[in-house]
Amino acid sequence: MDATMKVTLLSIVVLFWSFAECSDPLGFDPLTPSEISRVQTIVQKEYPTNHKPTFNYVGLEEPDKVKILSWQSSNPKAKPKPSSPPPRRAFVIVRSQKQSHEIIVDLSKRSIVSTKVYQGNGYPTLTLGEIEEATQLPLSYEPFKKSLRKRGLHDLSQVQCIAFTLGWFGEAKTSRIVKIKCHYRNGTVNFHARPVEGVEMFVDFDDMKIVGYNDRYVVALPKAEGTEYRASKLKPPSAPKPKQDHGPGFTIDGHSVSWGRWNFHVGYDSRAGPIISLASYYDVQKQKHRPVLYKGFVSELFVPYQDPTEEWYYKTFFDSGEYGLGQFMSSLQPFIDCPSDASFIDAYYASSDGTPVEIPNAFCIFEKDAGDIMWRHTEAAIPNELITETRSDKTLVVRTVSTLANYDYITDWEFTPSGSIKAVVGLTGILALKATNYTDTEEIKKDIYGTLVADNTIGVNHDHFLTYSLDMDVDGVANSFVKSNFETVRVKDRNIPRKSYWTVVSETAKTEADARIKLGLKPSELLVVNPNKKTKQGNKIGYRLLPGPMAQPLLVGDDFPQIRGAFTNYDVWVTPYNKSEKWVAGLYVDRSRGDDTLAVWSQRNRNIENRDIVLWYTMGFRHVPRQEDFPVMPNLSGYFEMRPTNFFESNPVL
Ligand SMILES: *[C@@H]1O[C@H](CO)[C@@H](O)[C@H](O)[C@H]1NC(C)=O
Ligand SMILES: *[C@@H]1O[C@H](CO)[C@@H](O)[C@H](O)[C@H]1NC(C)=O
Numbered sequence: 001m002d003a004t005m006k007v008t009l010l011s012i013v014v015l016f017w018s019f020a021e022c023s024d025p026l027g028f029d030p031l032t033p034s035e036i037s038r039v040q041t042i043v044q045k046e047y048p049t050n051h052k053p054t055f056n057y058v059g060l061e062e063p064d065k066v067k068i069l070s071w072q073s074s075n076p077k078a079k080p081k082p083s084s085p086p087p088r089r090a091f092v093i094v095r096s097q098k099q100s101h102e103i104i105v106d107l108s109k110r111s112i113v114s115t116k117v118y119q120g121n122g123y124p125t126l127t128l129g130e131i132e133e134a135t136q137l138p139l140s141y142e143p144f145k146k147s148l149r150k151r152g153l154h155d156l157s158q159v160q161c162i163a164f165t166l167g168w169f170g171e172a173k174t175s176r177i178v179k180i181k182c183h184y185r186n187g188t189v190n191f192h193a194r195p196v197e198g199v200e201m202f203v204d205f206d207d208m209k210i211v212g213y214n215d216r217y218v219v220a221l222p223k224a225e226g227t228e229y230r231a232s233k234l235k236p237p238s239a240p241k242p243k244q245d246h247g248p249g250f251t252i253d254g255h256s257v258s259w260g261r262w263n264f265h266v267g268y269d270s271r272a273g274p275i276i277s278l279a280s281y282y283d284v285q286k287q288k289h290r291p292v293l294y295k296g297f298v299s300e301l302f303v304p305y306q307d308p309t310e311e312w313y314y315k316t317f318f319d320s321g322e323y324g325l326g327q328f329m330s331s332l333q334p335f336i337d338c339p340s341d342a343s344f345i346d347a348y349y350a351s352s353d354g355t356p357v358e359i360p361n362a363f364c365i366f367e368k369d370a371g372d373i374m375w376r377h378t379e380a381a382i383p384n385e386l387i388t389e390t391r392s393d394k395t396l397v398v399r400t401v402s403t404l405a406n407y408d409y410i411t412d413w414e415f416t417p418s419g420s421i422k423a424v425v426g427l428t429g430i431l432a433l434k435a436t437n438y439t440d441t442e443e444i445k446k447d448i449y450g451t452l453v454a455d456n457t458i459g460v461n462h463d464h465f466l467t468y469s470l471d472m473d474v475d476g477v478a479n480s481f482v483k484s485n486f487e488t489v490r491v492k493d494r495n496i497p498r499k500s501y502w503t504v505v506s507e508t509a510k511t512e513a514d515a516r517i518k519l520g521l522k523p524s525e526l527l528v529v530n531p532n533k534k535t536k537q538g539n540k541i542g543y544r545l546l547p548g549p550m551a552q553p554l555l556v557g558d559d560f561p562q563i564r565g566a567f568t569n570y571d572v573w574v575t576p577y578n579k580s581e582k583w584v585a586g587l588y589v590d591r592s593r594g595d596d597t598l599a600v601w602s603q604r605n606r607n608i609e610n611r612d613i614v615l616w617y618t619m620g621f622r623h624v625p626r627q628e629d630f631p632v633m634p635n636l637s638g639y640f641e642m643r644p645t646n647f648f649e650s651n652p653v654l
């Protein structure tokens with residue numbers, strides 16, 4: 001079967017997307033607790049009891065796209081099913097005897113499909129268990145206790161340590177070493193505000209031992225006063241009032257959600273966090289569900305700090321690949337994090353030893369009525385008649401929060417009645433703070449790499465780059481990427497007083513190189529279209545990317561963090577679908593060398609025209625901390641939108 005024919009077949013199959021109703025986990029459903037336990041049993045059997053493996057990643061081994069689509073398209077009511085469901089498999093990365101092992105487990109056959117020892121650079125995601133063990137080590141480490149005493153800090157129970165990934169700075173050889181820095185709570189829960197600056201430890205995560213220690217300088221410990229953020233301790237107390245209950249206007253079946261004309265699936269992964277898949281919109285005119293997004297998730301969240309001093313230069317975090325946006329998801333508070341009529345879904349990840357751990361209320365799903373207008377018109381020109389038509393906008397939100405030590409990332413996927421999908425992110429929580437002797441900017445003679453946000457406290461400059469993976473299947477699997485450039489045209493006709501106007505010149509990207517885009521350089525609109533489908537008017541059926549905030553990287557290209565974060569070199573990239581190209585920073589990110597990034601994949605310069613393509617888009621926030629971001633930061637929010645563009649024959653929500 002040639003590629004074009006395969007694509008055509010896929011497009012036919014995909015026309016009939018619908019959802020299988022069943023309670024057994026299927027398709028994109030995340031691993032259930034019993035499946036995680038099964039993985040644990042099967043994998044542990046492979047290792048001698050004195051070399052128990054650490055489970056650094058346990059997740060769904062995604063079924064092949066062709067399998068998922070043909071399963072989805074089969075009639076859910078037909079029994080028996082016309083095609084067999086995609087196999088349930090788990091992908092596992094364990095660390096054992098200083099090696100990373102990749103294991104695929106067949107969950108129904110309860111057997112191992114394949115195992116492989118990873119030979120390349122970098123290490124897997126840190127586990128919560130490893131972090132907890134490592135951050136306890138300083139408490140019984142004599143040199144550290146001496147450093148505390150030197151600073152007049154005598155109560156060990158007030159010490160709180162954090163694990164920081166080290167990055168890679170050109171070393172020829174690396175081992176799995178993580179830096180530990182500590183804080184002294186003593187009277188505040190906001191320990192991030194009280195770093196014991198100048199002191200750091202290095203822990204080998206494979207041996208779980210301190211292998212290095214530095215105590216380079218002493219600065220004042222910032223004070224506890226003014227760091228409180230709990231309502232119960234602040235006056236006046238500011239508890240939000242619960243809203244009135246209206247009852248959900250949506251249905252959730254397992255992980256499948258339908259609301260109005262939208263159907264989609266909400267998945268979970270310990271690394272990616274939420275995964276939205278199989279999003280389709282019911283077109284009333286065409287009387288069918290039309291696919292839009294096969295799969296969307298945050299592939300990486302890169303946070304390079306901009307302080308080049310000895311104690312801070314390495315702080316260039318990859319929150320998905322190094323820490324795991326999913327395992328760090330927080331339980332949502334009913335009535336506060338989400339409105340009163342929200343529904344909740346739990347999530348499960350594997351702990352260090354492979355045991356399932358529940359995150360209760362990990363997702364909330366709710367209708368949002370923010371008082372916005374979907375569309376309106378007042379017609380006052382007709383004699384003796386005043387027409388006003390308004391439709392208020394109500395959207396459906398899928399919300400999660402990932403709390404990575406100090407920072408909280410609110411990630412919303414929002415569906416609108418008019419066919420848009422918005423990805424909203426809110427950055428909040430506590431800044432990464434550095435202690436200093438300064439209390440007044442007047443005293444400062446050299447760059448402090450941030451803002452003095454309180455006495456003895458610097459909020460360090462940094463960026464947040466969120467790279468989304470968007471496998472768009474706009475009305476079918478085969479899509480193209482179109483740049484519609486705006487060009488100024490001079491009017492030649494002397495009889496016309498106007499001298500110029502702008503027009504749209506569209507260009508279809510043929511290969512990956514044509515689709516590497518820095519936004520803002522050239523006025524343009526970016527679209528994913530289905531070149532095989534047209535509206536009645538002959539326009540290509542498409543979805544447009546409406547970008548959100550951007551912050552192009554300012555590090556030099558040969559700086560090590562930028563080599564590892566090279567996927568931010570462009571705001572937009574397009575690649576042909578490849579199941580193993582999932583993580584833009586690479587599969588192994590801790591101490592990675594940038595040899596498995598989106599920038600490397602894109603070098604193949606593959607054909608992307610009329611193919612199954614994936615759009616990679618980076619939303620960027622440049623963050624110069626303000627005093628208002630202390631002691632806790634009001635959410636800084638941004639969003640981008642995938643907006644139907646000639647997808648429907650007319651406004652779908654009359
Ligand atoms: C710790 O708290 C106690 C009691 O409030 C106070 O007396 C002491 O000075 C504090 N120590 C530091 C280092 O802040
Ligand atoms: C900060 O102030 C303390 C106390 O005055 C002093 O011992 C220390 O050397 C100062 N640190 C720096 C880096 O200037």
Ligand SMILES: *[C@@H]1O[C@H](CO)[C@@H](O)[C@H](O)[C@H]1NC(C)=O
Pocket residue numbers: 410411412424425426635636637
């Ligand atoms: C963050 O706050 C802004 C208002 O300042 C709001 O529009 C946005 O929805 C909030 N973001 C989230 C994710 O709640």
Ligand SMILES: *[C@@H]1O[C@H](CO)[C@@H](O)[C@H](O)[C@H]1NC(C)=O
Pocket residue numbers: 578579580581601
């Ligand atoms: C799919 O991606 C992997 C990882 O980048 C690569 O090794 C493989 O060659 C790719 N396959 C194709 C067909 O491009």
Ligand SMILES: [Cu+2]
Pocket residue numbers: 427462463464623
């Ligand atoms: Cu920030």
